[in-house]
Amino acid sequence: MSTSTVLPARRAPSVLAPARVTLISCGIVTGVSALAGMAPLIAAVEISRRLLHGDADVWPIVVVALVALAVKQFGTFATGVLTHLADIRVSFGIRRNLLGKLRRLPLGWFTDRNSGTVKKIVEDDVAALHQLIAHSVVEITAAAVPPVAAIVYLLVIDWRMALVSLLPLVTGLVMYQRAMAGAGTKYPEFMRWLTRLSGAAVEFVNGIAVVKAFGTPGAASRRFQEVSRSFAHFFLDWARATSTATVIAEILLSPPSMLVVTATAGGVLTAAGRLPVTSLIAFLVFGTVITAGLMTVMMSVHPLVTALSTARGIHEVLAAPELPVPAEPVVPDTGTPGPVVRMRGVRFAYGETVALDGVDLDLERGTITALVGPSGSGKSTLAKLLPRFDDPQQGSVELYGVDLRDIDPAELYRHVAFVFQDPALLRMSIRDNIRLARPDAGDEAVRAAAAKAQILDRLEELPRGLDSVVGEDAELSGGERQRVCIARAILADRPVLVLDEATASADPENEARIQDALSEVVRERTVLVIAHRLSTIRGADRIVVLDAGRVVERGRHEELLARQGLYARLWEHDERAREGAADRLETR
Numbered sequence: 001m002s003t004s005t006v007l008p009a010r011r012a013p014s015v016l017a018p019a020r021v022t023l024i025s026c027g028i029v030t031g032v033s034a035l036a037g038m039a040p041l042i043a044a045v046e047i048s049r050r051l052l053h054g055d056a057d058v059w060p061i062v063v064v065a066l067v068a069l070a071v072k073q074f075g076t077f078a079t080g081v082l083t084h085l086a087d088i089r090v091s092f093g094i095r096r097n098l099l100g101k102l103r104r105l106p107l108g109w110f111t112d113r114n115s116g117t118v119k120k121i122v123e124d125d126v127a128a129l130h131q132l133i134a135h136s137v138v139e140i141t142a143a144a145v146p147p148v149a150a151i152v153y154l155l156v157i158d159w160r161m162a163l164v165s166l167l168p169l170v171t172g173l174v175m176y177q178r179a180m181a182g183a184g185t186k187y188p189e190f191m192r193w194l195t196r197l198s199g200a201a202v203e204f205v206n207g208i209a210v211v212k213a214f215g216t217p218g219a220a221s222r223r224f225q226e227v228s229r230s231f232a233h234f235f236l237d238w239a240r241a242t243s244t245a246t247v248i249a250e251i252l253l254s255p256p257s258m259l260v261v262t263a264t265a266g267g268v269l270t271a272a273g274r275l276p277v278t279s280l281i282a283f284l285v286f287g288t289v290i291t292a293g294l295m296t297v298m299m300s301v302h303p304l305v306t307a308l309s310t311a312r313g314i315h316e317v318l319a320a321p322e323l324p325v326p327a328e329p330v331v332p333d334t335g336t337p338g339p340v341v342r343m344r345g346v347r348f349a350y351g352e353t354v355a356l357d358g359v360d361l362d363l364e365r366g367t368i369t370a371l372v373g374p375s376g377s378g379k380s381t382l383a384k385l386l387p388r389f390d391d392p393q394q395g396s397v398e399l400y401g402v403d404l405r406d407i408d409p410a411e412l413y414r415h416v417a418f419v420f421q422d423p424a425l426l427r428m429s430i431r432d433n434i435r436l437a438r439p440d441a442g443d444e445a446v447r448a449a450a451a452k453a454q455i456l457d458r459l460e461e462l463p464r465g466l467d468s469v470v471g472e473d474a475e476l477s478g479g480e481r482q483r484v485c486i487a488r489a490i491l492a493d494r495p496v497l498v499l500d501e502a503t504a505s506a507d508p509e510n511e512a513r514i515q516d517a518l519s520e521v522v523r524e525r526t527v528l529v530i531a532h533r534l535s536t537i538r539g540a541d542r543i544v545v546l547d548a549g550r551v552v553e554r555g556r557h558e559e560l561l562a563r564q565g566l567y568a569r570l571w572e573h574d575e576r577a578r579e580g581a582a583d584r585l586e587t588r
């Protein structure tokens, strides 16, 4: 086991922390602006009061109202600019942190989630935060301050009339509250449905080739359809349960309802001489301010709740446990005697599924060790522990006698390279793809690596040669892509190499060239190869046979054949498959 101290999982900073000061200041400025924005309404009431009393001196009021209006406009403009700038800063920071985090998360984190979920967090969720930072705070403050100020103002003018005017408002809010009851549990469920929908859509699109080739019409997209249908049911049920209360609430909270109540009650009181006309005007003007403002606040609640839950989701990703990083990393000494890689008592389980159970394995310097075994025996899992895509739950993996958990990841990748089955090329020039691990490598070195990987001639045929961009003007076959990855590994020149041989057999010429490229890349290196076709690893220095997560046999090809065990059976099976294929070809 590792003996070094490891840092606790990095504490994720609050997603909104960098925008906090801006948001608080903009909230205050917006509140003041909103109050200033009410000045023209107060001025209108005051002007009508003076005119009704025969006082024509209204110009000072007009001037004050205009100044207040200018203050409001300036405040709105300034807060708009500041919040949008804060949004750009925060979104950029979050995207950068998320990308850094995704690089540090163990591979297991990704296999537990589909690519739809990851895309939703990085792209959609960060974009959704725009609403919160650039809009929600200022918009809600701007909408909430006038109604509150108006209520206080009307209570001061005539508290009894004010209470009567507020009746439709209070009833409307009670109905609204009833409509929203259960939203606390329904809303997170709604968000989970959206994630499921997005995941099902991505799965469907990713598998479209298989769908077209094998799917009976409609059958392959069934999962997507099922998720869509279940989501529609969920949403309809929710809408049905809340629609009546929502409609009544919206009618009561609308400005016309307020006007009807205020005009009727106010008119009766004014006619009876209990309410001055100027007060009636104030109620008519400010009554609609209250309802209009509240409607805006309520409309903003939904995007606000969405944005807050988004912020929580992003925070959870940033706080997800990473593979521990050593506090004091040890630099492995390549001169250490003994095996280059040593695995002891390695156990690894995916939840309940035990993939490796007590595996011991040594990779001796400059040798090729082949991992073979039936499908699901744990070969890929074992190989992925060496570049530390995950840590074993028990036991240890050592490089030059140092536990991988004690080595800085950047240092580890200076020693270990890998070529996996699925050739991963990035959307950049072929040249940059090859020199991914050595960005400063010169043209000569890149070409030499490509030549050794048996791909240079093909790359030179591309429209812009090595400058052609993958996915734009560099369309390569699977076998060619794999050879580019091999060129990358050759140029990276790491002493230890993990190699997952392709299962999908390429055409014979491609196949032969891949084999030539591989024999180049393994030269003078310590290699762990996952062998899917036993013919290719006959000459390996050592063959390790896995079965159900355990090493059941080890030795050279001839020794293992002589033992008549699992390897011999696998070999026989492979031979028969090869002969069968050859016979079929010959009889054509």
Ligand SMILES: Nc1ncnc2c1ncn2[C@@H]1O[C@H](COP(=O)(O)OP(=O)(O)OP(=O)(O)O)[C@@H](O)[C@H]1O
Pocket: 111, 112, 350, 353, 354, 355, 373, 374, 375, 376, 377, 378, 379, 380, 381, 382
């Ligand atoms: N991400 C995962 N989640 C859950 N179980 C997994 C996961 N990956 C692999 N397994 C399981 O772990 C076991 C070992 O899988 P692994 O892929 O290492 O085997 P393998 O020998 O490489 O198989 P193959 O030759 O088919 O690629 C299998 O039972 C497999 O179903």
